[in-house]
Amino acid sequence: xxxxxxxxxxxxxxxxxxxxxxxxxxxxxxxxxxxxxxxxxxxxxxxxxxxxxxxxxxxxxxxxxxxxxxxxxxxxxxxxxxxxxxxxxxxxxxxxxxxxxxxxxxxxxxxxxxxxxxxxxxxxxxxxxxxxxxxxxxxxxxxxxxxxxxxxxxxxxxxxxxxxxxxxxxxxxxxxxxxxxxxxxxxxxxxxxxxxxxxxxxxxxxxxxxxxxxxxxxxxxxxxxxxxxxxxxxxxxxxxxxxxxxxxxxxxxxxxxxxxxxxxxxxxxxxxxxxxxxxxxxxxxxxxxxxxxxxxxxxxxxxxxxxxxxxxxxxxxxxxxxxxxxxxxxxxxxxxxxxxxxxxxxxxxxxxxx
Ligand SMILES: Nc1nc2c(ncn2[C@@H]2O[C@H](COP(=O)(O)OP(=O)(O)OP(=O)(O)O)[C@@H](O)[C@H]2O)c(=O)[nH]1
Ligand SMILES: [Mg+2]
Numbered sequence: 019x020x021x022x023x024x025x026x027x028x029x030x031x032x033x034x035x036x037x038x039x040x041x042x043x044x045x046x047x048x049x050x051x052x053x054x055x056x057x058x059x060x061x062x063x064x065x066x067x068x069x070x071x072x073x074x075x076x077x078x079x080x081x082x083x084x085x086x087x088x089x090x091x092x093x094x095x096x097x098x099x100x101x102x103x104x105x106x107x108x109x110x111x112x113x114x115x116x117x118x119x120x121x122x123x124x125x126x127x128x129x130x131x132x133x134x135x136x137x138x139x140x141x142x143x144x145x146x147x148x149x150x151x152x153x154x155x156x157x158x159x160x161x162x163x164x165x166x167x168x169x170x171x172x173x174x175x176x177x178x179x180x181x182x183x184x185x186x187x188x189x190x191x192x193x194x195x196x197x198x199x200x201x202x203x204x205x206x207x208x209x210x211x212x213x214x215x216x217x218x219x220x221x222x223x224x225x226x227x228x229x230x231x232x233x234x235x236x237x238x239x240x241x242x243x244x245x246x247x248x249x250x251x252x253x254x255x256x257x258x259x260x261x262x263x264x265x266x267x268x269x270x271x272x273x274x275x276x277x278x279x280x281x282x283x284x285x286x287x288x289x290x291x292x293x294x295x296x297x298x299x300x301x302x303x304x305x306x307x308x309x310x311x312x313x314x315x316x317x318x319x320x321x322x323x324x325x326x327x328x329x330x331x332x333x334x335x336x337x338x339x340x341x342x343x344x345x346x347x348x349x350x351x352x353x354x355x356x357x358x359x360x361x362x363x364x365x366x367x368x369x370x371x372x
Contacts, residue, residue: 020081021081021083021110021111022082023083024112025115026088026117029222031086032084034274035054038279039054040054040254051086051102052083053083054084056079065336070294070299074300075298075300076299103147110215116221156184182196194213194215194238217240218239228270230277249268291304291366302316302317310359325368327369328366328368332363334363335348
């Protein structure tokens with residue numbers, strides 16, 4: 019999973035990126051994109067590790083990419099956004115950082131701190147970026163359907179879909195509202211439209227509000243959160259043993275890093291299944307709702323091809339019964355077939371034959 023951190027200039031994107039990934043871009047590289055991979059914390063693996071003392075423990079990962087700020091006040095700034103569109107289109111989830119802190123030494127965008135105004139400006143620009151692509155496509159398809167061609171029927175259907183997209187965007191609605199069936203999803207998929215991606219808003223607040231105030235997700239956003247990126251980055255720089263005391267002092271229950279990772283997971287509708295054994299204990303991120311055979315395919319295509327059954331135990335049942343032997347004795351180990359919908363925390367042992 020790849021998450022793009024985007025926003026207006028000086029909203030604190032690189033600071034949030036540092037708080038999340040422990041990677042601080044050099045001051046001289048502020049106009050470049052930065053990429054870092056973080057491990058998704060999963061306390062369940064600790065228990066499994068104690069049971070098996072495996073050679074390897076593998077956590078799920080998320081890639082974060084820090085996109086330089088773009089001003090929407092002039093053509094040059096908007097050009098700046100265009101430059102980074104391919105990376106943003108290639109991401110799965112968007113993290114919009116909105117400034118909500120006073121800091122006289124850092125000029126605020128348009129010289130005022132206005133989180134609602136900034137967010138709506140940002141949102142409009144994202145919608146506009148998609149609208150440009152959709153409009154181009156509509157124009158091309160309108161010409162194409164007037165000529166005989168092998169793809170005529172397909173072009174006509176795509177045109178209808180794209181026209182509906184155009185209407186939605188012009189009304190300020192994201193393209194996520196335009197996906198009603200598999201064909202819509204397939205037609206839109208190759209464009210990497212920004213407004214089809216789940217998006218999270220991070221309000222970057224002053225230090226005295228670092229404890230996080232409840233914030234409602236604005237319409238069409240998956241969720242919103244308030245945090246102080248600057249403080250979180252400083253805490254993240256501390257030795258792990260010293261962090262807890264600081265977090266408590268600042269009334270922060272969960273560090274920004276963990277909050278952001280969890281939000282991205284939730285926005286993508288991801289869960290994790292687990293595998294365990296003496297070689298490796300591992301968390302596997304999957305989309306909620308996928309069947310066991312597809313989950314097996316994430317491990318290796320052979321496991322999907324030769325799938326026989328998934329020996330399954332829920333993590334909580336394993337903990338309650340002590341270990342796999344205990345779980346078996348208590349009748350908690352189930353034999354599930356190809357279509358079984360994998361649940362968060364399921365520990366799977368795929369039986370297969372190729
Ligand atoms: N007071 C305060 N200052 C912050 C906070 N977050 C970031 N800053 C400061 O704001 C300045 C800009 O932060 P960056 O993280 O570089 O902002 P950015 O959004 O990456 O900026 P661009 O990439 O240039 O658009 C830095 O001097 C930060 O120290 C915050 O939560 N509170
Ligand atoms: Mg930056």
